[in-house]
Amino acid sequence: MTHAALNEPDRLWSAQEVLLRPSPVPAAAGVYGWHFEQAPSAELAAGRLLYVGIAPRYMANRTSTQNLRKRVRYHYRGNAAGSTLRLTLGCLLGIELRRVGKSGTRMTFGKAGEAALSQWMAENARVCWIEHEEPWTLESELISQLDLPLNLDQNRHNPFHGRLKELRSQARQRARELAVSA
Numbered sequence: 469m470t471h472a473a474l475n476e477p478d479r480l481w482s483a484q485e486v487l488l489r490p491s492p493v494p495a496a497a498g499v500y501g502w503h504f505e506q507a508p509s510a511e512l513a514a515g516r517l518l519y520v521g522i523a524p525r526y527m528a529n530r531t532s533t534q535n536l537r538k539r540v541r542y543h544y545r546g547n548a549a550g551s552t553l554r555l556t557l558g559c560l561l562g563i564e565l566r567r568v569g570k571s572g573t574r575m576t577f578g579k580a581g582e583a584a585l586s587q588w589m590a591e592n593a594r595v596c597w598i599e600h601e602e603p604w605t606l607e608s609e610l611i612s613q614l615d616l617p618l619n620l621d622q623n624r625h626n627p628f629h630g631r632l633k634e635l636r637s638q639a640r641q642r643a644r645e646l647a648v649s650a
Contacts, residue, residue, distance in 0.1 A: 470606060473598045474501035475517050475614060480594035483544045483586075493537040493597065497524060499606055500540055500597040502553065502618070508560040508592075511628065512617055519553055519618035520610050522603035536597050544593070545586055547576040556618050556632060557593075558585050558639075564646075565639040572648035575640060 480503055486493055499522050507514040523539035524532030548555040548565065555575075558565065563581040568574050577585055600606055611619050617628035620636075 470499070470598060470600075471610070471614060474499065474520060474596060474610070477501070477503075477596035480596055482594055483590040486540055486544055486595065491537050491541065493540045494599055495535045495537045496599045497601055497603055498522070498536045498597050498599040499603045499610065500536060500595055502543075503594045503596070504592050505594065506592045508557050508588075508618075511631070517614065518616060519556075520607070520614070520616055521553065522607050524603070526602075526604035536599070540595055540597065543595075544589055547582050548585075549574040549576050552620070553618065554582075554585060554589075555636065556620075557589065558582075559635050560632075561585065561588060565643040566646060566649035567643050568649050575643050578649050 481492060499520055501517050502519040502521075503517050504512075504514055507518070512518060521539060521543070523536050524534040543551050543553050546554060548558055549568075554577075555565075558577045558581065563577045563585055565575050566578045566581070568576050568578065576582055608622055610616070611622045612625070615626065616623060617626055617632065619626070620629065620633060623629055
């Protein structure tokens with residue numbers, strides 16, 4: 469049931485729909501799945517599930533304030549420092565990663581790059597979700613049983629893992645060599 473609800477959902481939601489107020493995304497715990505009408509890489513198939521995420525993450529020592537609505541909306545309009553999905557997509561799309569902020573330790577695609585990525589996602593990324601009180605109990609199972617090339621964590625078995633890891637590493641290395649961006 470969980471796999472089909474994410475892999476072959478009854479409905480996919482666009483950025484425009486998700487960012488509405490009130491948002492259709494529940495402020496609850498759960499798992500979300502990202503599908504892409506145009507794949508972010510020629511090596512990947514379009515029109516299918518490529519990534520899953522959870523909200524909240526398991527936290528042994530404190531309670532997370534994250535939920536499906538906050539995470540999904542952040543992926544659509546946040547930045548690469550707070551979204552591994554955005555970091556991955558931007559790297560695949562060839563957007564330049566930069567060090568930002570006073571310390572220069574955060575890495576994003578800068579204002580223009582993040583705006584370009586948000587636009588690309590609005591045109592191509594669609595999301596679905598299922599509510600689940602303890603989503604971290606499903607995450608490993610989903611990653612091990614589904615072909616999710618954009619997930620890195622727990623996904624070394626995926627044929628795209630090495631390529632994606634290397635691409636992100638190269639983008640971070642290039643960012644370290646550039647001046648800190650305003």
